[in-house]
Amino acid sequence: MARTKTSLGAGARLSDFLSASLLARVFPADLVNRVLDAHGCNSQRIRSFPAVAGVYYCMALNLYPEAAYEEVFAVVAQGLAWAEGKPSSTTVHKSSVSELRRKIGATPLRDLMHRACLPLARPQAHPDAFFAGCRVVAIDGSNFDIPDEVDNVAQFGYPGSRTGQAGYPQAQCAVLVECATHAILDANIGPYRAPEWELCLPLLASLKPGMLCLADRGFRGHAQWCAARASGADLLWRCASNQILPVLQPLADGSWLSALYPNDRARRRGVDGVPVRIIEYTLPQHSGSTASYRLMTSLLDPESAPALSLAALYHERWQVESVFDELKTHLLRQRRVFRSKTPELVRQEFYGWVLAHYAVRWLMHQAASEYRQSHHALSFTAHVQLVRRTQPQSGAFPPSAA
Template identity: 70%
Template sequence: MARTKAVLSSGARLSDHLSASLLARVYPAPLINQILDQQGRNSQRIRSFPALAGVYYCMALSLYPEASYEAVFSVVAQGLAWAEGRPEPSPVNKSSISELRSKLGAEPLQALMAAACVPLADPAHHPHAFYRGLRLVAIDGSNIDLPDEVENVTAFGYPGSRTGQAGYPQAQCAVLVECGTHALFAAHLGPYRSAEWAICQPLLANLHAGMLCLADRGFNGYAHWQAARATGADLLWRCAHNRRLPVVTALPDGSYLSVIYPDDKARRQDMDGIPVRVIEYSLPKLDGAAIRYRLMTTLLSAEAAPAAELAACYHARWQVEAVFDELKTHLQQGRRTLRSKTPELVRQEFYGWVLAHYAVRWLMHQVASAHRSRHDDLSFVGHVQLLRRTQPRSGAFPPRAGSRKALVS
């Protein structure tokens, strides 16, 4: 059965007032143009669909997953033309959009994320986002289904299944999230077949002193711990029950100090050891059984960071799972795969997707800050729907000369 091409509402102009709209408030046009210039990706002459429009389009694409390429790009290009006082451009076809996307590539969007996406919470207004002055952040990974194209299969690979091969190739992504606000301030995409740590390691550049990084059991090897600890951030990571963590000093709160080593030889010679603190506890399950947790942390003082507090704090890590739900369910609206059919455009679409998520969370942060409320008291779905409804409406901002000047500047 042939698919009916989805469209946006009649007359919709996603970016009539980009500089007054959400996307351009979070990602100002001058910043995007600067990045495009630095990477040699900016348009050399005025076009009906310049590179700037392409960057906003990559974000808008994930806001309207039900709409066609042409429908989403048309409103972006029309809005930019209006803001700059140019005639409304003629509609562009899918091949022209694909050509622009190919010229643009993924790097400008990745650079934009590095420049504009930062943690949002401040201790005075959002104390729940901190533990004893340390900003709570979490790192985790997930898999994303991709269109079943030869190039995507070659670049990213198939996951295995009971029948030998899954139906779609997959990419593996890792994200670094501020737990209190769900602000996704670093992300990386790589092949499905890559080791999980290889995908997560580039995110360490975004960790620094004053953060407490939470992570699950995939990230507790000696080299992993050493690399993350070198950033200056404190760590609170879950580790395997069978890991050798001998008791060196028992602490009054039930935790204990131990040492991890790079290998057995270093352990025997007591060389290159890193001191850690271990916290063990169990939580009941609904069936009456218990789940056992074993945590390692760089916070060595039981007085400064009691074990019970850290055990409760660790479960903020589950906020990153909520972020993946927001990305996959509420932004993508249950769409099975990304749209892009080549690896470079997959990466471009991924970063546009992440940038759109951050924009929604930025909007929610403004509301939470203005009303002194917690971020988890607000509805992510409601704000996505609000953004989808209000972004195309241009009537709220009359096309005055002064407005146009402000939009272009």
């Protein structure tokens, strides 16, 4: 398609002409500029590779995991070349890319995630995303390989293996996910051996009243429960079968009201207990055995939240595992190890990874909403491929067409 040379208005940024790309539709250039300004790392003059394009570049790295830095830049630079009226993209050396990445760091991308990665489902259009009027979300953790560099090892550490040490150091992450849409609403990264709750604790800031948070057995203590409930969200967490939760009041649906105490002494004295409701059930397994589940919830009314419905709902927590599969298998593909050789750039790459995933899920949400389909009926891989095909044409249309 022929492109008409367009003059720039006074003070226009070259990167503003990326606005028709998917990434800039989800994360508008003016928002990216405000985030960069807030952290004092925006470009002070027009450059061939300004900082705002560097942020898009950090996301695009995760859309093209097997491509070299310069090749990924060539995709992002299509919009820059068009903005300058040039027939071909500007060439930027790998050292310039690395220098800009170091200048930006990880914090602006994390801030952008907090500002832009918002829940997607709407009650009228996506009733499967809600239960008893609450948006269903889940929290969980995972780990991934990072380059075997001295600083990365010092910051993140190695996992153990049968031979004593794994081949690569690993980072651990935690995510908060909207179950129906797989949209990542918040994420955190830390050392491999960091306690999982320590990584999840910052995510509680993104829990809101009107949410119902699902979690596995790692989060069952009194302090953890109270910290999560302080967000205003309701909780449905699995707890250990040997955790002492006395039957204070049996309910007609087979569940019972109980209390969660900070320690045994408080339980014996009956003080400082938090009211909870307990649901127990078993599921058959393929081997003929059964798996026992015990759930603890803040939804105390069996009329509005029947035990059977909550038992069925809890297994939506596995949508988080699907999100990790999308991140690791479909975005990273054959490149199972991050690229970045320093801890700060590992963190930056991680948040770029999360932002790229959100952009793909945003696109899928638009399709699901327009054609009234379930999000689960759409292919994440197909939409990743669509983004990869269309991203190079990001500069083919003026910003007003976005």
